[in-house]
Amino acid sequence: MPNTTAAASPRGFDLTSTAFLIVAFLTGIAGALQTPTLSLFLTNEVHVRPAMVGFFFTGSAIIGILVSQFLAGRSDRQGDRKHLIVFCCLLGVFACILFAWNRSYFVLLFVGVFLSSFGSTANPQMFALAREHADKTGREAVMFSSILRAQVSLAWVIGPPLAYALAMGFGFTVMYLSAAVAFVVCGAMVWMFLPSMRKTPAATARHLEAPRTNRRDALLLFIICTLMWGTNSLYIINMPLFIINELHLPEKLAGMMMGTAAGLEIPTMLIAGYYAKRFGKRFLMRIAVVAGLFFYIGMLTVHTPALLLAMQALNAIYIGILAGIGMLYFQDLMPGQAGAATTLYTNTTRVGWIIAGSLAGVVAEIWSYHAVFWIALAMCVFTSVGLLRIKDV
Template sequence: MYNQPATTPRRTFDFTNSAFLIVAFLTGIAGALQTPTLSLFLTNEVHARPVMVGFFFTGSAVIGILVSQFLAGRSDRRGDRKNLIIFCCALGVLACLLFAWNRNYFILLFVGVFLSSFGSTANPQMFALAREHADKTGREAVMFSSVLRAQVSLAWVIGPPVAYALSVGFGFDVMYLCAAVAFVVCGLMVWGFLPSMQKQAPRHAASAPLQAPRCNRRDTLLLFIACTLMWGTNSLYIINMPLFIVDELHLSEKLAGFMMGTAAGLEIPTMLIAGYYARRMGKRFLMRIAVVAGLAFYTGMLAVSHPWALLALQLLNAIYIGILAGIGMIYFQDLMPGQAGAATTLYTNTTRVGWIISGSFAGIIAEIWSYHAGFWLALAMCVTTCICLARIKDV
């Protein structure tokens, strides 16, 4: 007798996962339209002195850390993370409007940066919500987060050229209004398509969240130091490299742009490959590969000066930053179970602390020695990162 084969359910288009991808791209675009031209905006529009421009970046990082950490702890304890993301997008719109039409340095620093810090927190909160959604639905969290992180990198490939084109061709007010539109669309996407994850208070004292084991706290601290140093080397590179290329190697400014664009483009497949192999190879092993690539990259930056060699080195740079960007956040989340918001924001703040460290040392080293000497510091930071990673357990 003929037995009809069992039918398998047809795959349907997943609006939720697609919405996460769009929101990740939009939050990336909102940041990529503002950050690359900020120093130019402060110099040409606000007429701030160079020391005040540096102070603005440092103040932005400090305020951003305070705001994001406050929101991270609150989001893990109570409320709906989805509503928090919408709230952050709304304040991001207000920040863009303020930057578009205000030219007072201190208002921008204390009010604009405060509002911008909420807007930038929408991105780590979105990643925290994505992790909770992946855990709830049984989706592979590492690969899902890697794909989302690749969307942010794609935004940073597209965003900076568009930002410069808008600011030069139409003015900074138009550029900031476009960033505001990105926040508006992002908020609407979150409101319409992302899931709600309500926090429920424990019914019994015994069911209260357990504190992380002491070894996890130690490993989290070591990972924070490692990621901070890795992002610090990248920030040092971004600050010094264009000036090193133009002023010391006497090469074209376009080469610096090509080097940054090449690295950003190569980071996307690196993130996806790292996400695919994370379960098989382990996050610690992948992070170690990243640091080895970083050691080789900064050794190369100290040794070579030919344009094609400098471009070829960007493959190592992409491996270094691509794995850090794709795996680092997941590593924090695994070390801090049940605290997705705090873990994601802690990882995001390693970028801010890295900027503070590199911004402080880059100018001093260049003033005393040279831009080239900054790569020696980056190499030393990579060595210290190796020591930290050697003492962290795999998860």
């Protein structure tokens, strides 16, 4: 009888792990179909000025932080994280439907973004559930999480070029409806295959005391990751308009650049996950920042398609290590709070959007799209200073 149980257990775990991989890919696809083209959507479909495009990203980030922080605390204290992920996917579907047919700036900002904030929260909640599942089953958390992050990057290899192809070839309505389908399939996969892990109040209360000694480092890491994601947000907001309006290069190049970077991020994440224990997370983050410095220097000086594509290797190192190691860094600094730690990390991307949205539109309108990359370079410099003061884990 024990032999039968032992033999059955790996098969069940393999099925669950496969489901996690598929869900990670689908949540990535849902985002990758929407975010890369959002600045073009607002400019060409909603017909707003660059400053209003930046304000939209800022407003959406603020709403996203409020929603995700509320859900993070609740998910760590009570309920079943699996049911929450399904609920977030459902609201993500409604958000995509609204963006597909509505062209009112303020309706999209306040109603559409509110709904899509729930949809985007499905991703960090899935990672929190994966961490809990890995800890419970004894699986090596760093490598498992890195593989899941690689799935999200794989989605971003496919997503941006597909998004531009759908938007330019069939219109933004078809593109957003495609994202809605991704959310539907994702919700179904979560409901059928991911594990349920209900919270026990006593255990949660005991764990919440653990991270107090790491509060300073968690705050410093929040600032570091925020600056890094802020530079990436500046790049995503600004780059398509820079490529098209200032360099007068083909629209599809923007999608190719994003897809190339995402493709190269996959081996970067896996390599970083493999060497995290040997070299430490802080060392890998420092490598990422050096790559980021060279990348944004390149964006300021290189303007030919071949070199712009080649430079995505630096961008991949920069974002690949941040995406693969940053979340694990937070989880190690905040033991027993997988949901709060993962959402705190995810909110660094949203605060990054706030900073980028506030700066990108205004700088582009006053000076140029090219000038925005000077801001990104300065943020990279500040990040390198922050990494000198944080402890390694």
